[in-house]
Amino acid sequence: DxxxxxxxxxxxxxxxxQVTLRCSPKSGHDxxxxxxxxxxxxxxxxxxxxxxxxxxxxxxxxxxxGHQFPNYSSELNVNxxxxxxxxxxxxxxxxxxxxxxxxxxxPGTRLTVL
Amino acid sequence: AQSVSQHNHHVILSEAASLELGCNYSYGGTVNLFxxxxxxxxxxxxxxxxxxxxxxxxxxxxxxxxxxxxKFSFNLRKPSVQWSDTAEYFCAASGGxxxxxxxxxxxxxxxx
Numbered sequence: 001d002x003x004x005x006x007x008x009x010x011x012x013x014x015x016x017x018q019v020t021l022r023c024s025p026k027s028g029h030d031x032x033x034x035x036x037x038x039x040x041x042x043x044x045x046x047x048x049x050x051x052x053x054x055x056x057x058x059x060x061x062x063x064x065x066g067h068q069f070p071n072y073s074s075e076l077n078v079n080x081x082x083x084x085x086x087x088x089x090x091x092x093x094x095x096x097x098x099x100x101x102x103x104x105x106x107p108g109t110r111l112t113v114l
Numbered sequence: 115a116q117s118v119s120q121h122n123h124h125v126i127l128s129e130a131a132s133l134e135l136g137c138n139y140s141y142g143g144t145v146n147l148f149x150x151x152x153x154x155x156x157x158x159x160x161x162x163x164x165x166x167x168x169x170x171x172x173x174x175x176x177x178x179x180x181x182x183x184x185k186f187s188f189n190l191r192k193p194s195v196q197w198s199d200t201a202e203y204f205c206a207a208s209g210g211x212x213x214x215x216x217x218x219x220x221x222x223x224x225x226x
Binding site for chain 2: 033035040041042043044045048056058090092102103104105106107108
């Protein structure tokens with residue numbers, strides 16, 4: 001049973017560019033959450049997708065957007081990249097038991113903005 | 115606002131020493147609590163979790179944590195650490211299916 005997978009592993013972009021990161025959830029999971037982990041910090045919640053809709057959002061600007069597909073996979077898009085967007089972007093998936101859900105994390109995509 | 119505080123940002127221990135990492139949370143309503151570990155070069159893995167019931171929770175690799183509601187704490191413990199426990203440990207909290215809020219993390223270095 002494959003766990004959460006993310007692509008690409010690493011990415012280098014320049015300021016002002018746009019980036020798309022991808023995530024496939026663990027089998028049986030229908031909810032995908034995205035987190036940003038800056039160096040020396042804990043993961044910060046960006047948003048969560050369920051049934052192809054954004055269900056909850058953290059304190060991130062509109063430059064951060066996402067999408068969930070019918071097969072539950074998800075994309076994170078970041079527009080107009082800033083140097084401060086350099087971080088490890090984590091995807092986590094969880095299954096439908098809402099009261100006791102545990103999020104399982106992927107290996108992350110390391111984004112470097114130059 | 116929801117928050118998770120970890121008191122020790124960097125801990126250095128010798129092998130066989132006992133470990134206790136502090137975690138306090140601020141959350142309204144029902145709270146689920148977690149400890150995640152990130153070994154060097156690996157992704158976040160769940161160590162243990164508390165949803166309800168027995169406040170003493172046992173996880174993988176000999177770790178345990180105690181939920182003390184009156185102190186809003188969920189400290190992680192291990193009686194005897196090994197070199198392979200060198201990693202970064204994150205305390206986290208959520209309110210059901212909602213977002214997970216993480217602490218800043220504690221880097222544990224175990225010296226052989």
